[in-house]
Amino acid sequence: MRLNEDERAHDLAPLLQNGWTHDADRDAISKVYAFKNFIDAFGFMTRTAIWAEKYKHHPEWSNVWNKVDVTLTTHDHDGLTELDVKLARKMDALAG
Numbered sequence: 617m618r619l620n621e622d623e624r625a626h627d628l629a630p631l632l633q634n635g636w637t638h639d640a641d642r643d644a645i646s647k648v649y650a651f652k653n654f655i656d657a658f659g660f661m662t663r664t665a666i667w668a669e670k671y672k673h674h675p676e677w678s679n680v681w682n683k684v685d686v687t688l689t690t691h692d693h694d695g696l697t698e699l700d701v702k703l704a705r706k707m708d709a710l711a712g
């Protein structure tokens with residue numbers, strides 16, 4: 617189920633304070649993570665991949681050297697769900 621208004625206020629708002637931006641057209645959130653170098657960026661992607669498999673929820677992302685550009689949305693529901701919130705929180709934690 618897509619996030620309702622209460623969930624957006626309580627769960628999404630803190631992410632938007634922490635570097636995530638909301639694309640209203642797609643109902644998706646995006647963030648660019650910047651690391652020291654490629655190894656740190658790729659390490660972050662590798663750790664994220666393991667959690668994404670565990671959650672059965674996967675990011676749209678691209679990498680250029682030290683940067684990882686991430687977009688989260690739930691394709692099965694055409695918008696944001698609690699799975700996106702869960703993965704965003706995990707990625708913020710993994711990025712340190």
Ligand SMILES: C[C@H](O)[C@H](O)[C@H]1CNC2=NC(N)=NC(=O)C2=N1
Nearest residue numbers: 672673674675689690691692693
């Ligand atoms: C069967 C499988 O779990 C589903 O197709 C999952 C896989 N990963 C997914 N990831 C994302 N971001 N959205 C989905 O709707 C989605 N669906």
